[in-house]
Amino acid sequence: MGRSPCCDKAGLKKGPWTPEEDQKLLAYIEEHGHGSWRSLPEKAGLQRCGKSCRLRWTNYLRPDIKRGKFTVQEEQTIIQLHALLGNRWSAIATHLAKRTDNEIKNYWNTHLKKRLVKMGIDPVTHKHKNETLMSSTGQSKSAAATLSHMAQWESARLEAEARLARESKLLHYQNNKAAAPNNCLSHKASSTNWTKPNQGKGDQQLESPTSTVTFSENLHLMIMPSGENNNESSEIQNMTEFALSSSTSSDVKDSDHDWMRQINCPAEGIEEGFTSLLLLGDSGDRSLSIGKKDEETVAGAVEVNESDYSYYEDNKNYWNSILNLVDSTPSDSSTMF
DNA sequence: AATACTCCCAACCGCCAGAGA
DNA sequence: ATCTCTGGCGGTTGGGAGTAT
Numbered sequence: 536m537g538r539s540p541c542c543d544k545a546g547l548k549k550g551p552w553t554p555e556e557d558q559k560l561l562a563y564i565e566e567h568g569h570g571s572w573r574s575l576p577e578k579a580g581l582q583r584c585g586k587s588c589r590l591r592w593t594n595y596l597r598p599d600i601k602r603g604k605f606t607v608q609e610e611q612t613i614i615q616l617h618a619l620l621g622n623r624w625s626a627i628a629t630h631l632a633k634r635t636d637n638e639i640k641n642y643w644n645t646h647l648k649k650r651l652v653k654m655g656i657d658p659v660t661h662k663h664k665n666e667t668l669m670s671s672t673g674q675s676k677s678a679a680a681t682l683s684h685m686a687q688w689e690s691a692r693l694e695a696e697a698r699l700a701r702e703s704k705l706l707h708y709q710n711n712k713a714a715a716p717n718n719c720l721s722h723k724a725s726s727t728n729w730t731k732p733n734q735g736k737g738d739q740q741l742e743s744p745t746s747t748v749t750f751s752e753n754l755h756l757m758i759m760p761s762g763e764n765n766n767e768s769s770e771i772q773n774m775t776e777f778a779l780s781s782s783t784s785s786d787v788k789d790s791d792h793d794w795m796r797q798i799n800c801p802a803e804g805i806e807e808g809f810t811s812l813l814l815l816g817d818s819g820d821r822s823l824s825i826g827k828k829d830e831e832t833v834a835g836a837v838e839v840n841e842s843d844y845s846y847y848e849d850n851k852n853y854w855n856s857i858l859n860l861v862d863s864t865p866s867d868s869s870t871m872f
Numbered sequence: 873a874a875t876a877c878t879c880c881c882a883a884c885c886g887c888c889a890g891a892g893a
Numbered sequence: 894a895t896c897t898c899t900g901g902c903g904g905t906t907g908g909g910a911g912t913a914t
Binding site for chain 1: 879882885
């Protein structure tokens, strides 16, 4: 079939956006919502393709975008989620309020990846070089298989969660549209129109378009996705509460921004950072949350043998670690490691 | 001050999936 | 069933800013 590029029209502008163009785009979306991106440029008086407008909006102009330095917590969240999900930036972005997938991707490529490499950690596998050497052992293979399985499970869960978030926002949007037109939400993946923002000031600041669900909530969603497997609910509930109530392990000041240094400090027991956890303790609490029935329902789930389940039962550190990272507020960066 | 080099990130590109005709 | 359109995603890059020589 082939598809013509969206910007094949001659005369369409490319490259950096000017303040005037930004203003036009903002003004138009404030007035009308974005509607069809393809038709937007003409209506808004822009010599741009719709795709360019959409990207400019979602990555830069949207009022609910947090810009500037990533916090220690955000960095750790990115790394942990990357270990789980790989380069699925949009999925990762759903757990980082007000950050765009593009920004996260850039930050990973320019900062975090290099840092991991410097530490001798493979940014793709998140394995330390030493661990890689051990990878031929049976246990490591099994652990790797388990990790792979968990990642797939996690991916499916995140997708479902993102869908839920979108749908709930759509509902929220629809419910509030008439009553409070200025309080509507947009979503990066939403097909709903964005309406006039309040420019992110004060208490009425817009929520993140990428995730309005806290990680605590997410955990519940992940653990109890559909209410279909309630036969495990009490155990799940216990695990959830255990995880959510886990205390943090040590204080890290924001000024100690080079948290990676600490991972290399065995004396503080931090060498079991998430990367190690993923390698060695990848059993994770989620084991207790997934019955085989659930496993079968996860699209693309790999086959899991009995021995894999034993991994699931041993180590609570994995979820604790992730929870400690993601379940605290961005302003509280003292809870990491 | 001039030049070379590196870093960073906004923006582009190409592919894919889903919806609708 | 097939094709087209649209929006979303991840990979890549161009060029400005900053730094080193």
